[in-house]
Amino acid sequence: MTLLFPSFFGLHLGNVSLNLPIYHIEFSTYCADDDVKVNSKDQRDALVGEPKCVICGRYGEYVCDETDDDICSLECKQALLLRVANSLLPVCSSSTQRLPATDECFYVRDSVDRSGPPSLTCDQTELLRNKLEINVKGDAVPAPVLAFSSCRLPEKLLQNMETAGYVMPTPVQMQAIPAALDGQSLLVSADTGSGKTASFLIPIISLCAKFRQNNFSNPRKPLAVVLTPTRELGIQVEDQAKVLGKGLPFKTALVVGGDPIARQLYRVQQGVELIIGTPGRLIDLLTKQDIELDDVKIFGLDEVDCMLQRGFRDQVMQIFTALSQPQLLMYSATISQDVEKIASCMASDIITVSIGKPNRPSKAVKQLAIWVESKQKKQKLFDILRSKHFMSPAVVYVGSRTGADLLSDAITTTTRIKAVSIHGAKSMKERREILRSFLVGEVPVVVSTGILGRGMDLLGVRQVIVFDMPNSIKEYVHQIGRASRLGEEGNAIVFVNEEDKKLIPELVDILKSSGAVIPRELGNSRYNVVSLPSGKHPKKRKYGG
Numbered sequence: 001m002t003l004l005f006p007s008f009f010g011l012h013l014g015n016v017s018l019n020l021p022i023y024h025i026e027f028s029t030y031c032a033d034d035d036v037k038v039n040s041k042d043q044r045d046a047l048v049g050e051p052k053c054v055i056c057g058r059y060g061e062y063v064c065d066e067t068d069d070d071i072c073s074l075e076c077k078q079a080l081l082l083r084v085a086n087s088l089l090p091v092c093s094s095s096t097q098r099l100p101a102t103d104e105c106f107y108v109r110d111s112v113d114r115s116g117p118p119s120l121t122c123d124q125t126e127l128l129r130n131k132l133e134i135n136v137k138g139d140a141v142p143a144p145v146l147a148f149s150s151c152r153l154p155e156k157l158l159q160n161m162e163t164a165g166y167v168m169p170t171p172v173q174m175q176a177i178p179a180a181l182d183g184q185s186l187l188v189s190a191d192t193g194s195g196k197t198a199s200f201l202i203p204i205i206s207l208c209a210k211f212r213q214n215n216f217s218n219p220r221k222p223l224a225v226v227l228t229p230t231r232e233l234g235i236q237v238e239d240q241a242k243v244l245g246k247g248l249p250f251k252t253a254l255v256v257g258g259d260p261i262a263r264q265l266y267r268v269q270q271g272v273e274l275i276i277g278t279p280g281r282l283i284d285l286l287t288k289q290d291i292e293l294d295d296v297k298i299f300g301l302d303e304v305d306c307m308l309q310r311g312f313r314d315q316v317m318q319i320f321t322a323l324s325q326p327q328l329l330m331y332s333a334t335i336s337q338d339v340e341k342i343a344s345c346m347a348s349d350i351i352t353v354s355i356g357k358p359n360r361p362s363k364a365v366k367q368l369a370i371w372v373e374s375k376q377k378k379q380k381l382f383d384i385l386r387s388k389h390f391m392s393p394a395v396v397y398v399g400s401r402t403g404a405d406l407l408s409d410a411i412t413t414t415t416r417i418k419a420v421s422i423h424g425a426k427s428m429k430e431r432r433e434i435l436r437s438f439l440v441g442e443v444p445v446v447v448s449t450g451i452l453g454r455g456m457d458l459l460g461v462r463q464v465i466v467f468d469m470p471n472s473i474k475e476y477v478h479q480i481g482r483a484s485r486l487g488e489e490g491n492a493i494v495f496v497n498e499e500d501k502k503l504i505p506e507l508v509d510i511l512k513s514s515g516a517v518i519p520r521e522l523g524n525s526r527y528n529v530v531s532l533p534s535g536k537h538p539k540k541r542k543y544g545g
C-alpha cells in the first residue's frame with residue numbers, strides 16, 4: 001500500500017499535516033504485521049468490558065501513542081489525530097519530537113460543526129498549496145482537503161474508495177474534489193498518472209447519488225456526461241466509475257463507436273446517471289435517437305486539450321450547446337493558453353487548478369533520448385528488447401497503423417518476444433482482447449498508435465519506447481506518462497532524428513528540465529535550440545527576416 005504513495009505525503013504543515021507523515025511512516029511499519037487492523041471495518045465489535053475505539057466504538061485493540069486514547073485501527077488513529085489537530089490547542093505544546101520547525105507551526109481554526117470538514121486557516125491553505133505546488137486561479141476557491149473524509153461524501157462511496165486502495169487524496173484530488181463538490185467549473189492540469197480521473201469521478205458520483213437519493217430529478221434522464229477522445233479511455237473511465245459507484249444510486253452507460261448502437265441506446269433509455277462516451281457516437285445518439293440531456297448538471301471533458309482541438313472541437317461544442325449550462329469539469333496533463341481561453345468562454349466563472357509545472361512530463365519517468373537514423377530504428381529496437389534494458393511489459397509508440405502491424409510482426413519474428421499491434425483500424429472486439437492480454441501479462445510488448453497515448457492507466461507498464469516521435473510535444477508528454485502511475489518510477493526511450501527537427505527545440509527543453517542527457521546530435525546551433533519558458537512554443541522564423 002505504501003508504494004502507492006509518492007513522497008508528497010512527507011510534507012509538514014504545522015499541526016494538520018503533521019499527522020500525515022506520522023501516518024505514512026507507521027502505516028508502512030504496520031503493514032509488515034498482519035494483525036494490525038488498517039481499516040475500522042476490519043475490526044470486530046467491542047465485547048462487554050473491553051476498551052472501545054474513541055472514534056467508531058469498535059474494539060479498541062490499540063492505544064494511540066500520541067494521545068493515549070483507545071483506537072481500533074490505523075484509519076481511526078488518523079481520524080483521531082486529525083480531530084486533535086483541529087482543536088484549538090496549539091499542537092506545538094505536545095508531541096514535540098515530531099514537530100516541524102517553529103516557523104511552520106501554527107494554530108488551526110476550530111470548526112463549528114465538528115462532524116463537518118476540518119477547516120484550514122488561510123495561512124495553512126497557502127502553505128499546503130505551496131508545498132504541494134497547487135496553483136489556483138479564480139474566485140472563492142475552497143481550501144484543499146487533507147482527507148477524503150473531509151468531503152462529506154456518501155458513506156458507500158468512501159467505502160468503495162477504500163476498497164479501491166484510495167486511502168489518501170493525491171494533490172490534484174485534494175484541491176479539485178472540494179471545488180467540484182462546491183459546484184464550481186474547473187479546468188485542471190496535473191501530471192500524467194496523478195489521479196485526475198478519480199478527482200472528477202468522485203464529485204460526479206457523489207452529486208449524482210445525492211440528487212437521486214433526494215428524488216430531485218427524473219430517474220430516466222442522465223445527470224452527467226463525460227467525453228473522452230478514445231474508446232479505450234471511455235471504457236477505462238466507465239470501469240473506474242462502476243467500481244467507485246457500486247451500491248449507490250449511480251448507473252453508467254458507455255457510448256462509444258465500434259460497439260452496437262442499439263444496446264447503448266437501450267442502456268441509456270433504461271435510466272442512467274452518467275454517460276461516458278466519445279463525441280461522435282454521442283452525437284449519433286442525439287441526432288438519430290430520442291435521448292434527453294436536459295437534466296445534465298455536469299459535463300466532463302477528459303484530455304480537454306485534445307477534445308478542444310480541431311477534429312473534436314465542433315462535436316464537443318455541439319454537445320455542450322445541447323446542455324443547459326452545466327458545471328464543467330475539464331482535465332488534462334497538458335493545457336495551452338488557447339484551451340484556457342476556450343474554457344473561460346464556456347464558463348465565465350471557471351477556476352483553474354494546476355499542480356506543479358504545467359505541460360511537463362511526470363518527474364517519475366526517466367527519459368533517454370537516442371539519436372537513431374530512420375533506417376536503423378528497427379535494429380535499435382530489437383537490440384533494446386534483447387538487452388537487459390528491456391522492461392516487460394512495454395509499449396512501443398509508432399506513427400501509423402501499418403507501421404504498428406509491420407513492427408509488431410517484425411519484433412515477434414526477430415526477437416521471439418510476443419508483440420501485438422493496436423490501432424483504430426482494428427475492431428473493438430480485437431482491441432479489447434489485445435488490451436486484456438497485454439494487461440494480464442500474456443503479451444509483453446504492444447505496438448500502438450496514439451490510441452493508447454492518452455489517459456490509459458496501463459498498470460504494470462514501466463517502459464515506453466517512442467519509436468516514432470508523435471507530432472507534438474504534448475502527445476510525447478502523454479505517451480511517456482504511460483510508464484509511471486502515481487509516482488512510481490518508469491523509463492521512456494525516445495528515438496529521434498533529423499525527421500523530428502520541428503520538435504527538437506521543445507524536446508531538448510523538456511529533456512533539460514527533466515535532467516536527462518541531451519544527445520550530441522541535438523546540439524544548439526543546428527536546431528535553433530533555445531531554452532523556452534515552460535509551455536511556450538518556438539516562434540516561427542519570418543520569411544525575409
Ligand SMILES: Nc1ncnc2c1ncn2[C@@H]1O[C@H](COP(=O)(O)OP(=O)(O)OP(=O)(O)O)[C@@H](O)[C@H]1O
Nearest residue numbers: 165166168169170192193194195196197455457486
Ligand atoms: N488517492 C488515490 N490513492 C491510491 N490510488 C489512486 C488514488 N487516486 C488515483 N489512484 C490510482 O492511480 C492511478 C493513476 O490515476 P489516473 O489514471 O486517474 O491518472 P491521471 O492523472 O488521469 O493520468 P493521465 O494523465 O495519464 O490520464 C490509477 O491506477 C488510479 O486508480
